[in-house]
Amino acid sequence: MTDVTTGAKPAAELDHWRERLADLPELRLPADRxxxxxxxxxxxxxxxxxxxxAVSGLTALAGEHDGTLFTGLFTALQVLLARYSRQQDLALGTADDRANPLVLRGTVLPQTPFGQLLADNARVVRDALAHRGVPYRQVVQVLGVRAEVGRDPLVQTRILLAGAADGDVLGAAPDDRALPECELSFEFTAADDGGLTAALVYDGALFEAATARRLTRNLLVLLTAALRAPGQPVGELPLIHPEELDTLLHAWGVNRSPYPADRCLHELVGEHALARPDAVAVVHGTTTMTYRELDERADRLARLLLAQGVRPGSFVGVCLPRGPELFAALLAVLRAGCAYLLLDIDYPSDRLSFMLTDTGAAACLTRRELTAKLSAPEARMICLEEHEQDIAAPPAGPPGVPVTSADGAYVIYTSGSTGMPKGTVVTHRAFVRLLRDADYLTLHPDDVSGQGADVTFDAAAFEIWAPLVAGARLVVLDKETLLDPAALTAALERHRLTTLFLTTALFNQVVAADPGAFRGLRHMLFGGEAVNSARVAQVLAAGPPGRLVHLYGPSETTTFATWHLVREADEHTAVPIGGPVANTTVYVLDELLEPVPVGVVGELFIAGPGVAHGYMDRPELTAERFLANPFAGPPDERLYRTGDLVRWSAAGALEYVGRADHQVKIRGYRIEPSEIERVLQQHPDIEAALVVARAEGEHKRLVGYVRPAAGRQTEPAGLRAFVAARLPEFMVPSALVTLAEFPLLPNGKIDRAALPAPERTTGGDGSAPRNGTERVLAVIWAEVLGVPSVGITDNFYELGGDSILGVRVVARAKKAGLSISAKDVFRRQTIAELASVAVSDGN
Structure with a gap:
């Protein structure tokens, strides 16, 4: 690199650059690799x-704002890169006429008019030129940045202009190799015809040639728009070529096809009861139920609901164990013209009561032993064992209540950013659109589909209704089987399952134990959170199922919104979430709801008949998340803003990037940390709380950070019990850390990156293993939990364990010659207890 001077400069000069470039942000451009x-x-x-x-127009516009052609080009490029990176604070490199490197730093706010930004940048350029005598290497040293040989240590992108006729001095010759390399370098040279010849020099190890072409085309589209309307906010300036825009909004983003939009779920199930009444509908253990039995029991339960005073259009809670009785109850609620609210029998009483009260449920179908958990004065408790005579009466046919496809089928609750869960009503039409004539999955009457998700997880609705609407067989998989890879593999073979859905976390764990576990399936579906590409590659290498499908979708858009048929994967490339499922439209937009180019990160918005109308009795949240569709679509169509950040690949597939907020996914469940924080702060000993998800390898767990009230002490086990009494198990932090103060950023916000990792300390009496089995288990627990050692009376779950880590324990124990099940780990939570049932294989 060439320095214009070799001597040390006055401290004031260096102080200028130290202040100007303090906390210099890295420009995070979306690379292809x-x-x-x-x-x-x-x-x-x-x-x-x-x-x-364009050159003459930009020169004239720049002159009106005390700038030059270089300033205009710099401003256009700055806007382009701000839109590409979703950043507002940007630093670009350049060089003066003697090839001395300089850094230009500026702020791009979406609402700033282009002309105003150009004027601001004219001052930035003048400021840089006024201090260009400071050697670049001294600037780097004073900032304390570690330099790589040949790479620019401060900037990732550079702009150069050579041969301009208006007095610009920022123009090292584009072929001057004295400058350090950048990821991107935009190099302009004045041409004889008054235009500019230009080149984008880029790192081909990061960017594809198609991406480079798209960048240059976007720059020209943006420049043309800015010259046409310099008073327009830069965030609203067109960026995408019309041809590319048509591809994004129509060819890739829209997926419409015929489907029976006027049909209801219970009608479609009833057709199979007429056509194939003796076909098995549900299998649970040794119990089976045919389509005729399912249909007739649902009819009688529907009549019972109406006889108990439940009116069509009401919400009806259903709190029953998973099995044939539950599915018949759900079908009955629909035939009574009502919408069901599924209630997990393992949820805390407070949570169940809140949902019943919030929906204004008219009744709840349950059993007598569960009523103690269901406190809702206005909901009539209908205990099935008290009405066995009515339920067992001769068939009387459906009650004949008129139901339309626009009526609600069920309501599902998700974690709420306000600290309270929120309910979303899903219509019959929305779910029929997901199940009938779908492209991601086609089930036939000879298919056998597993059902293992907790009933309040939105994928459970898919697991239940997809086979029943298709006339296929539904097999209930108990939790212990689902969490034990060996037991699950045996169940797949025993029941001859053809179709299975697993959350990504569970998918990863099963594959880690047996990559070939799914090879006998026709359809293996997985999704719910970011997937480990290496695990997918293992499945493909071990002999994949007929179709391996990666799915994505929020509850507000009816379970699944996008899908990707996985044919290849490698550990360095993310598995896409694909394109929209049938009768779904997706958009990738920036903060001003403008489409972003291919490869650029934006927020995912979803439209179509699967989108709910909003949240129950939450008008402010509804207005925030459900928007009028500004693009061409059916009248009154809404967009749901997911908060998920994605980008289109060059092949037309959506790639998941992360979240735009603090929402997290744990084992497929969507969790708003603020809801857990609200519960923690209700404890009398806690003044403030913060909850984050910490990744440990491919496993994630919730960690709570608490600041005690003045004069109070905290005890983690007691706090966990306090939370567990009010929230579902998957929302209970596995660790709680007490801090005197939360770390802060310079702007006063909490610095989440500075939160300390929790220390994993044992909570038992430290008793050492007494025999070989206990010693093997102690080593396995320590490895899985990430602790130095484990005593035989330490509790697995108090050390940070959960159901997914329990699967790891089972798999590693098997390799060590010990036979235990996931159920054993759940029921026997200390090594002393677990070792008592562990069976050695004799090897």
């Missing part, structure tokens, strides 16, 4: 031209 450690740059070049008319 991962930035692997130690990767070798591969220089590539994309040439283009800036027409003479």
């Amino acid at each position: 991962p930035r692997l450690a130690g990767h070798v740059p591969a220089t590539a070049r994309e040439t283009f031209r800036v027409p003479a008319a």
Whole structure:
């Protein structure tokens, strides 16, 4: 690199750059390939031209704002990169006419008019030129940045302009290799016709040639729009070429096909009861129920509901164990013209009562032993064992209540950002759109589909209704089987399952134990959170199922919104979430609801008949998340803003990037940490609380951080019990850390990255293992839980264990020659207890 001077500059000059470039942000451009450690740059070049008319127009516009052609180009490029990176604070590199590197730093706010930003940048440029005598290496040193050989240590993108006729001095010759390399370098040279010849020099190890071409085309579209309307906010300036925009909004984003939009779920199930009455509908253990038995029991239960005073259009709670009785009850609620509210029997009483009260449920179908958990004065408790005579009466046919496909089928609750759970009503039409004539999955009457998800998880609705609507067989898999890879594999073979859905977390654990576990399935579906690509690659290598499908979708858009048929995977490339399922529309938009180009990160918005109308009695939340569709679509169509950040790949598949807020996914469940924080802060000993999800390898767990009230002490086990009495198990932090103060950023916000990792301390009496089995289990627990050692009386769950880690214990025990089940780990939570039932295979 060439320095204009070699001597040390006055401290004031260095202080200027120290202040100007303090906390310099990295420009996070969306690369096509991962930035692997130690990767070798591969220089590539994309040439283009800036027409003479655009050059003269930009020169004139810049002159009106005390700038030059360089300032105009810098401003256009700055806006382009801000839109590409979703960043507002940007630093770009350049060089003066003697090839001395300089850094130009500025702020791009979406609402700033282009002309105003150009004027602001004219001052930035003048400021940089006024201090260009400071050697670049001294700037780097004073900032304390570690430099890589040949790479620019401060910036990732550079702009150069050579041969301009208006006095610009920021223009090292584009072929001057004295400058350090950047990921992207936009290099402009004045041409004889008044235009500019230009080249985008880029790191081919990170970016595809198609991406480079798209960048240059986007820059020209943006520049043309800015010259046409310099008073327009930069966030609203067109960026995408019309051809690309048509692809994004229509070819890739819209998926419409015929489906029976006027049909209801219970009608479709009833058709199979007429056509194939003796076909098995449900299997649970040794119990089976045919379609005729399911249909007739549902009819009698529906009549019972109406006889008990439940009116069509009401919400009806259903709190029953998973099995044939539950499914018949759900079908009955629909035939009575009502919408069901599924209640998990393992939920805390407070949670169940809240949901019954919040929906205004008219009744609840349950059993006598569960009524103690169901406190809801206005909901009539209908205990099935008290009405066995009515339920067993001769068939009388359906009650004949008129139901339309626009009526609610069920209400599902999700964690709420306000600290309270929120309910969403799903219509018959929304669910029929998901199940009938679908592209991601086609079930036939000879299919056998597993049902293992907790009933309040939105995928459970899919697991229940997909086979029943298709006339297929539904097999209930108990939790212990689902969490034990060996037991699950045996169940798949025993029941000859053809179709299975697993959350991503569970999918990863099963594959880790047996990559070939799914090879006998026709359809293996998984989703719910970011997937480990290496696990997917293992499945493909071990002999994949007929179809391996990666699914994505929020509850507010009826379970699944996008899908991707997985044919290949490698550990360095994310598995896409694909494109929209049938009769769904997706958009990737920026903060001003403008479409973003291919490869650029934006927020995912979903439209179509699967989108709910909003949240029950939550008008503010509804207005925040459900928006009028500004694009061409059916009248009154709504967009649901997911809060998920995604981008389109060059192949037209959506890739999941992360969240735009603090919402997290744990074992497929969507969790708003603020809801857990609200419960923690209700404890009298706690003044403030913060909850985050910490990743440990491919496993994630919730960690709570609490600040005690003045003069109070905290005890983690007691706090966990307090939370467990009010929230579902998957929302209870596995660890709680007490802090005197939360770490803060300079702007006063909490610095989540600085929160300390929880210490995993044992809670038992430290008793050492007494025999070989206990010693093996102690080693396994320590490895799985990430602790130095474990005593035989330490509790697995108090040390941070959960059901997914329990699967790891089972798998590692099997490799060590010990036979235990996931049920054993759940029921016997200390090594002393677990060792008493562990069976050695004799090896």
